[in-house]
Amino acid sequence: xxxxxxxxxxxxxxxxxxxxxxxxxxxxxxxxxxxxxxxxxxxxxxxxxxxxxxxxxxxxxxxxxxxxxxxxxxxxxxxxxxxxxxxxxxxxxxxxxxxxxxxxxxxxxxxxxxxxxxxxxxxxxxxxxxxxxxxxxxxxxxxxxxxxxxxxxxxxxxxxxxxxxxxxxxxxxxxxxxxxxxxxxxxxxxxxxxxxxxxxxxxxxxxxxxxxxxxxxxxxxxxxxxxxxxxxxxxxxxxxxxxxxxxxxxxxxxxxxxxxxxxxxxxxxxxxxxxxxxxxxxxxxxxxxxxxxxxxxxxxxxxxxxxxxxxxxxxxxxxxxxxxxxxxxxxxxxxxxxxxxxxxxxxxxxxxxxxxxxxxxxxxxxxxxxxxxxxxxxxxxxxxxxxxxxxxxxxxxxxxxxxxxxxxxxxxxxxxxxxxxxxxxxxxxxxxxxxxxxxxxx
RNA sequence: GUGGCCAUAGCUCAGUUGGUUAGAGCGCCGGAUUGUGGUUCCGGAGGUCGGGGGUUCAAGUCCCCUUGGUCACCCCA
Numbered sequence: 001x002x003x004x005x006x007x008x009x010x011x012x013x014x015x016x017x018x019x020x021x022x023x024x025x026x027x028x029x030x031x032x033x034x035x036x037x038x039x040x041x042x043x044x045x046x047x048x049x050x051x052x053x054x055x056x057x058x059x060x061x062x063x064x065x066x067x068x069x070x071x072x073x074x075x076x077x078x079x080x081x082x083x084x085x086x087x088x089x090x091x092x093x094x095x096x097x098x099x100x101x102x103x104x105x106x107x108x109x110x111x112x113x114x115x116x117x118x119x120x121x122x123x124x125x126x127x128x129x130x131x132x133x134x135x136x137x138x139x140x141x142x143x144x145x146x147x148x149x150x151x152x153x154x155x156x157x158x159x160x161x162x163x164x165x166x167x168x169x170x171x172x173x174x175x176x177x178x179x180x181x182x183x184x185x186x187x188x189x190x191x192x193x194x195x196x197x198x199x200x201x202x203x204x205x206x207x208x209x210x211x212x213x214x215x216x217x218x219x220x221x222x223x224x225x226x227x228x229x230x231x232x233x234x235x236x237x238x239x240x241x242x243x244x245x246x247x248x249x250x251x252x253x254x255x256x257x258x259x260x261x262x263x264x265x266x267x268x269x270x271x272x273x274x275x276x277x278x279x280x281x282x283x284x285x286x287x288x289x290x291x292x293x294x295x296x297x298x299x300x301x302x303x304x305x306x307x308x309x310x311x312x313x314x315x316x317x318x319x320x321x322x323x324x325x326x327x328x329x330x331x332x333x334x335x336x337x338x339x340x341x342x343x344x345x346x347x348x349x350x351x352x353x354x355x356x357x358x359x360x361x362x363x364x365x366x367x368x369x370x371x372x373x374x375x376x377x378x379x380x381x382x383x384x385x386x387x388x389x390x391x392x393x394x395x396x397x398x399x400x401x402x403x404x405x406x407x408x409x410x411x412x413x414x415x416x417x418x419x420x421x422x423x424x425x426x427x428x429x430x431x432x433x434x435x436x437x438x439x440x441x442x
Numbered sequence: 443g444u445g446g447c448c449a450u451a452g453c454u455c456a457g458u459u460g461g462u463u464a465g466a467g468c469g470c471c472g473g474a475u476u477g478u479g480g481u482u483c484c485g486g487a488g489g490u491c492g493g494g495g496g497u498u499c500a501a502g503u504c505c506c507c508u509u510g511g512u513c514a515c516c517c518c519a
Binding site: 005007008009010063064081109111113114115116117118120123124125126186296297298299300301323324325326327328329351353383384385386387388389391392393399401403404405413415417420422 | 443479519
């Protein structure tokens with residue numbers, strides 16, 4: 001009888017323990033950070049009515065949706081991000097939630113696009129948003145959260161690039177280019193990648209604006225200098241335009257407060273060229289790049305929007321938030337060789353010296369678990385060498401052994417597989433000593 | 443969605459202009475006088491050459507389709 005070929009769909013993946021341990025570790029860190037800022041967890045269904053999702057992220061995201069008719073003949077789609085379902089969620093539950101409302105949401109999203117490195121059809125996003133306030137304080141806090149996340153996760157340097165769409169929009173208003181803003185911003189977004197000449201060409205050919213104004217936009221985006229210098233120059237360029245002036249003021253406050261709060265200046269960069277592809281951003285915009293691997297793209301992006309849920313409710317819901325791209329970050333860390341290598345969460349392996357004494361092993365294991373350690377009793381009756389080999393292969397740092405001698409004195413041999421050191425400890429001191437040992441190299 | 447490249451053991455790959463039973467390293471399993479791993483030595487398992495069709499006396503090798511991977515564009519986490 002022929003077997004079914006075991007295979008996964010294009011862009012979908014299995015995760016082995018080694019990878020999964022890293023994923024869960026990252027998620028736990030993100031969770032800790034979000035909670036430490038007071039964000040509360042929510043979840044929403046993977047599947048929504050198509051009309052809920054359609055047209056919310058621009059034409060591109062519509063094309064990328066997994067869409068089908070369910071058994072009840074409903075037109076349904078899988079969520080392609082966590083923001084749009086959140087808009088629906090917020091509109092539906094606003095009266096129960098109250099504002100401002102801060103939530104985090106970690107879950108898989110699906111996009112039917114062509115897979116590439118760091119781009120999958122199913123991937124996990126870790127979103128956080130603050131809704132119900134237009135205050136710049138929320139924008140500032142969002143920056144702080146991104147910084148804290150990356151500081152604890154990235155294992156290396158990173159740059160958070162910040163811009164404010166109001167600044168850009170102010171300039172476009174002044175140049176009377178509001179109509180073409182979507183195309184102009186999209187072209188502008190490519191500046192670091194394809195260079196000034198090509199962006200200029202795209203603006204004149206596709207956005208249909210004249211050379212002079214395209215050049216002005218580019219001059220604007222290409223400004224350089226310290227953040228303070230940039231803000232001053234930009235301020236002058238948008239002077240007299242209310243939107244632009246507001247944007248500059250907000251950006252200035254954001255950088256000032258971040259600096260006062262102790263965020264390292266070299267990790268923050270005012271980048272007038274980033275615009276973000278998604279259409280719904282209206283204020284501060286964030287993108288985060290790893291210093292060691294900028295090519296993989298932004299690993300944490302977001303921004304401010306004026307009205308998250310306008311399609312679902314007449315209640316205005318301004319907000320700001322960002323999304324950590326867990327799978328992309330993981331792909332980056334893997335490429336940089338910064339992933340953990342253990343393939344089990346076990347910290348201590350209790351060996352079985354003699355099958356007749358198996359109760360001792362289970363007893364001590366239970367006792368150690370109570371003190372918070374991850375403890376595993378070897379699952380088979382094999383000789384000690386095999387048991388150590390197993391521990392070594394799985395990356396378990398410590399093994400316990402008790403033979404006749406140890407049993408007679410109520411003690412266990414504690415072997416540190418990382419160093420090879422071994423010495424006996426009475427059961428009462430075991431937990432404390434193990435905690436001490438484990439704290440060393442991790 | 444458009445275009446390029448790729449696909450041989452769990453992994454990284456070798457396989458001469460198409461020619462007998464398809465190889466290596468690493469990994470995996472077992473063993474080297476049963477109270478101790480990582481090193482070394484010995485042995486073993488594992489591939490209908492991604493799948494399907496075609497050309498040929500003969501296909502891992504050539505052609506078509508398909509599935510998957512990868513890169514660029516597009517877009518994005």
